[in-house]
Amino acid sequence: MRELPRRFVPFVAFALVFAACQSGGTAGPAATTGQAVSTATAAPAPKAAVKLGVLIDLSGRFISFGKDIRESTALAAEEINKAGGVNGSKIEFVVIDSAGDPEKAVVGYRELSDKGVFAVLGPISSGEAEVAYAQASRLETPILTGTANKEGITEIGKGWAFRDTASNTDLYKVALLAWAKKYSVKTAVLVFDAQEPVSSAAAKTAVPAVAKAVGITIVNNDAPITFNRGQTDFTSVVQRIKGTPADGLIIVTAPAEAGLIARELARQGETRPIVGHPAQNSSTFYEQGGVQINKWVLPSIFDPDRNDPAVKSYVAEMKQRDKEPPTVPEAANYYDIVKMVAKVLTDAKIDGGTDVKRARADLKNGLFALKDYPGIGGKITFTATGDADKTVYLFVVNGGKIEALGN
Amino acid sequence: MTEIAQTLLNGLLLGANYALLALSYTLVFGVLRLLTLAHGQIFMAAGLVALVAADRQGQPLIVTGLVAIVVGASLGVATDLLAFRPVGLGRPIAAAVATIGFALVIENTALQLRGSSTAVGLREPLPAPDLVLGPFLLSTVQLFILAIAAVVMVGTNAFVDRSRWGMAMRALAESPRLLPLLGIPVGRITVLTLAISGALAGLASFLVALRNGSVSPLAGTDIGLVGLAIMTIGGLGSLPGAMVAGIGLGIVEAFASSIGVGTFQSAIPWLLLVLILLVRPHGILGKPE
Numbered sequence: 001m002r003e004l005p006r007r008f009v010p011f012v013a014f015a016l017v018f019a020a021c022q023s024g025g026t027a028g029p030a031a032t033t034g035q036a037v038s039t040a041t042a043a044p045a046p047k048a049a050v051k052l053g054v055l056i057d058l059s060g061r062f063i064s065f066g067k068d069i070r071e072s073t074a075l076a077a078e079e080i081n082k083a084g085g086v087n088g089s090k091i092e093f094v095v096i097d098s099a100g101d102p103e104k105a106v107v108g109y110r111e112l113s114d115k116g117v118f119a120v121l122g123p124i125s126s127g128e129a130e131v132a133y134a135q136a137s138r139l140e141t142p143i144l145t146g147t148a149n150k151e152g153i154t155e156i157g158k159g160w161a162f163r164d165t166a167s168n169t170d171l172y173k174v175a176l177l178a179w180a181k182k183y184s185v186k187t188a189v190l191v192f193d194a195q196e197p198v199s200s201a202a203a204k205t206a207v208p209a210v211a212k213a214v215g216i217t218i219v220n221n222d223a224p225i226t227f228n229r230g231q232t233d234f235t236s237v238v239q240r241i242k243g244t245p246a247d248g249l250i251i252v253t254a255p256a257e258a259g260l261i262a263r264e265l266a267r268q269g270e271t272r273p274i275v276g277h278p279a280q281n282s283s284t285f286y287e288q289g290g291v292q293i294n295k296w297v298l299p300s301i302f303d304p305d306r307n308d309p310a311v312k313s314y315v316a317e318m319k320q321r322d323k324e325p326p327t328v329p330e331a332a333n334y335y336d337i338v339k340m341v342a343k344v345l346t347d348a349k350i351d352g353g354t355d356v357k358r359a360r361a362d363l364k365n366g367l368f369a370l371k372d373y374p375g376i377g378g379k380i381t382f383t384a385t386g387d388a389d390k391t392v393y394l395f396v397v398n399g400g401k402i403e404a405l406g407n
Numbered sequence: 408m409t410e411i412a413q414t415l416l417n418g419l420l421l422g423a424n425y426a427l428l429a430l431s432y433t434l435v436f437g438v439l440r441l442l443t444l445a446h447g448q449i450f451m452a453a454g455l456v457a458l459v460a461a462d463r464q465g466q467p468l469i470v471t472g473l474v475a476i477v478v479g480a481s482l483g484v485a486t487d488l489l490a491f492r493p494v495g496l497g498r499p500i501a502a503a504v505a506t507i508g509f510a511l512v513i514e515n516t517a518l519q520l521r522g523s524s525t526a527v528g529l530r531e532p533l534p535a536p537d538l539v540l541g542p543f544l545l546s547t548v549q550l551f552i553l554a555i556a557a558v559v560m561v562g563t564n565a566f567v568d569r570s571r572w573g574m575a576m577r578a579l580a581e582s583p584r585l586l587p588l589l590g591i592p593v594g595r596i597t598v599l600t601l602a603i604s605g606a607l608a609g610l611a612s613f614l615v616a617l618r619n620g621s622v623s624p625l626a627g628t629d630i631g632l633v634g635l636a637i638m639t640i641g642g643l644g645s646l647p648g649a650m651v652a653g654i655g656l657g658i659v660e661a662f663a664s665s666i667g668v669g670t671f672q673s674a675i676p677w678l679l680l681v682l683i684l685l686v687r688p689h690g691i692l693g694k695p696e
Contacts, residue, residue, distance in 0.1 A: 059515065061625060064522035195673070227664070228672050230629050232619050235417040235546075236664035239410070256525040260619055267537060268544065287527035288621050 048352030049092040050085070050345060052077075052338070053112030053141075055122035055132070060100040062124045065147065065328050070095065071321045072331035073121060075314070076338035086345045089352035091338070098123050102131040113141040118350075118359045119341055121334055126150035127197055129161075136160035140357070142364045144341070146333025149278070150201050154386035162367055162382060164333045164340075164375075165301050166390040168206035171278050174392040175299035176207075176250075177214045178405060182396070183273035183295065185248040187217045189241055191261075192252040194226035199277060203252040211250070219246045231257060234264040241270060248273045255280050259288020266292035273297070281329055281395065291400040302329035302377050303393040303404065311376045336375035344370060409542040414665045415658060420549040422657020423556035424615055428630065429637035429649035430563060431607035437644030438576045438600045439496065440583070442503040445486055445510035446608050447631020452513050453479035453605075454612030454622035455521065458528025468617075471529065475613035476606045482513065483605020487598055496583075496597065510627065517624040529620040552614045559610060560650050563603070567646060576600055580644070629673070636676035640683045642693020651691055655679075 054073060057066035077091040085091060094115055096108040105128035112120050119142040123129050129148035136143050136157035144162040145153075151169055154161045179185060188211065192203035203224065211218050218224075225240050238261065241249060251261060251274055258280045265274075273295040276285075281300040286293070304315045314335060318327045344366030345351075350359045368386075372379040378391030394405040428450060435443050457475035460466065466474075490505035538545040567573040575596050579586055586593050616622055637656055641648030660675055671678075689695045 059518060061523050063518050064524040067522060223667060225667070230623065230626060231672065232615060233417070233421050233661075235421075236414060236661050239413070239665060240667065256621060256623055259525075259527075259621070263620075267546065282524070284525045284527065284621075288525065288619075 047085075047087075047089045050089045050342075050350075050352045051092050051094055051115070051117045052341065053109075053115070053117035053120035053122075054093045054095045055098050055105060055108045055112060055120050055128075055143075056095070057100045057124050058095070058097040062100050065124050065330065066097070068318075068322060068327045068331040069122075069124070069146070069334045072314075072318060072327070072335040073338050075317050075321065076335045076342075080339070080342045086342050087349060087351040091342065098128055100125060100128065102128045105129075105132040106135060108132075109135055109141075109143065110139065113139040116356045117141065118345065118356065119144060119363055121146075121337055123148065125198070126153060126201065129153045129163075130156065133157040133161040141360055142367065144337050144367075146337055147330045150198070151206060157386060159386065160364060162386040162388070164337050164377075164380060164388045164390070165330060166278075166299075166392055167387065168202040169210055170390065171299040171301075171392055172202070172206050172210040172275075173214070175275050175297060175394060176210055176216060178394050179248065179273065179275040179297045180214060180216055182297070182405065183248060185216060185273060187219050187246040188248045188250050188275075189220055189244045189246045190218045190224040190250050190252075191237070191241060192224060192226055193229055193231075193254060193257055195229040196254055198279065199252045199254060202277060203250075207250055207252060218250070220244055227253075227257070229254065229257070232260060234261050235268075237261070238264040238268045238270060241265070242268060246272070248275065250275050252277045253280075255282040255285035256288060259285045259290075259293075262289030262293045262296065266294065271295070286397070286400065286402070289397075289400065293397045293400050296397040297405060298395045298397065300329050300393045300395060301390055302332040304329070305404070306393075308376065310374075314376050332375075332377050336373075336377055336380065340367065340370065340373050340375070340380065343373070410665070413543055414661050416543065416545065418658030418661030419654060420546070420553055420657070421661055422654035423553045424611055424653075425633065425637055425656050426560060426650040426653025427556050427607055427611035427614065428634040429641060429653045430560060430646060431604040431611070432634045432638040433641065433644060433646055433649040434563070434567075434600060434604045434607070436638065437646065438580045439491075439597060440580065440644075441491060441496065441499055443486055443490075443506045443601075443604075444503055444631065444635075445482075445490065445506040445513065446604070446634055447629070448510040448513035448517075448627035449479055449482040449486070449605050450608040450612045450630055450634075451622060451624060451627035452482060452517055453609030454616050454626075455517055455526050455624060457609075457613055458526045458616055458620075458622055459521070461528040462526070468529070471616075472610070472613045475609040475616075477609070479609020479612065480602040480606040483601040483603070483608070484598055485509070486605070487601045491597070491601075510631070514624065514627055521624055523624055525621045525623045527621040529616055546618070548618050552617060555610075555614060559607070560646075563607065564646050566603075572596070572599060633676050636680050640676070640680050640690055642687075642690030645690065645692040645694070648690055648692030655691075 056069050057063055081090045094117055098105040098108050105123045109120055109132045121144055123132055124147045126148040129145050130153055133153055133156040137160055142160055146164045149165055149167050151167050154163050193199040227237050249272055275297045278299050281298045344363055348362040348366050368382055371381050380388045382388055395402050396405040432446055453475045456478045457471045460474050461471040490509045491502050494501040494505050537547055575591055579596050637652045638649055641652030660672055
């Protein structure tokens, strides 16, 4: 009889840890069950709320993106609601965690559409967007990503899918040109993570095409130097880089690996200029590489130091809200998306009581009609395919110090 | 020739870490005849906690290392209490499955508390510069790691071979049913084995962090699978086998990367595993059952 309670101890401990997992994150049950989350702090609005779906990762590989995006969208909604909402209706979010899983993204998109949301914000990754967007024309629910940057994904949505971020091609067009000009680069070594979908897609398609277009020869195009996601030892990789003559290096990988490469490059005395991937514009890269990051050019879709009151206010607010700062730059895109959607709905005289089908159609048409919307990431106009014509900001990192680089 | 020697050296240094992790797996399997599939996550969690603490507190390096070892040991003990004991030591498959659940709990707790971004904590771990010996570039940090790993490997082996507790561990591996009859506390030996095993995983994580200054909350699964492969290549339950296989794998990976087939790096442990098992079904230094 004495054994029985002791045997229960592990189960109780397990249950406690699980409970901690569920409540430790600020996601809360609404994020996983798809219940509406009101961002209003005042009494309930007299009018029905405008429901927007948020399909982001609140678990899994992109959880840091998801958490920041949840905060930036909540911030935008709070500002809108404080200013009177959308024709008197408050904005409410229905949040679903897609966990970086394309299958969950498809199911989540369908579920949100069935719940009558006017639009869906997300998903985060290109892999999720590719499959979710294939449902867009059937569900006839506008879906807007601020992160997925693989070429051609909006076309899959046949007019119902939008992207408020630059594609890899658009980012590298600006970055490679400025990099080549600054460092007189004519030839380059291509180095990339062959296992990470975002990096490998950019390195296999966008980078070679853009390099050719701007007059840079990739000397190892037939045999690029590759490695794998999660690799921690880059000694041999850098040895190969050093053995490949060219004017500069194009390193396409996630921030953590890029930081380790920067350290190893410095250790082995490699000093050629580098152009990186926009994902590297993150605290992980800067902390990991530290002062050993040198002559490293990075494109980005957001400049937190831009002299614009809206940018300053956003950065200050996010600093208060983000429990694990700094915020990922792409969260700014989602802030803009909420504001843009609210503007289009307001202009189309839509509120929470409007017929869902009409609201969705008007929203889609309104987004295409929007011209030079003044977002915190810059002016936004959607092309016929649903891609935003975005401003690309350039930074150069020297000795770990980040400076703006004129385009 | 110089390049080959440098690559060999790089591989040796890389393999030392693999060997330590595989040693921690092997200890559990060798003594308890149980497979733990949570060691990758213990490796990750120990490093993560130590680095976050280092980043926030700025404590001395040795304290960071101790934190990693203590966290690793604690999670090792937790594996016993939460995964092995509830299902019973006599049910190896159920016990292994329970450790998968424990691994998921560790990983998801880390993701919820810390997010998915890599934790960076040791930016300038050892101030000593690299050594340039003729044409060879030797990382001081790596040499330090190699020395620590070698001492710990030899020490663990000696502990299991010569100490009273080590003898009890080996006795448990040989005759699990006889030990209780002799009055030897099986429960304590199990806890001790898992604590040492977890501590080794924590130390391996700290040594990797010494080199990289970082650990990813998502690193557990990949590194855990590599540890499993090394343990099998070396011979299930063989401590020297785990060391040989770990160092061997490091060298093979370094050469693969240097000749441009680094993309297949994650497949290398498994290719080696198939090859070794074809030639020696019980692993490099394992004994036939």
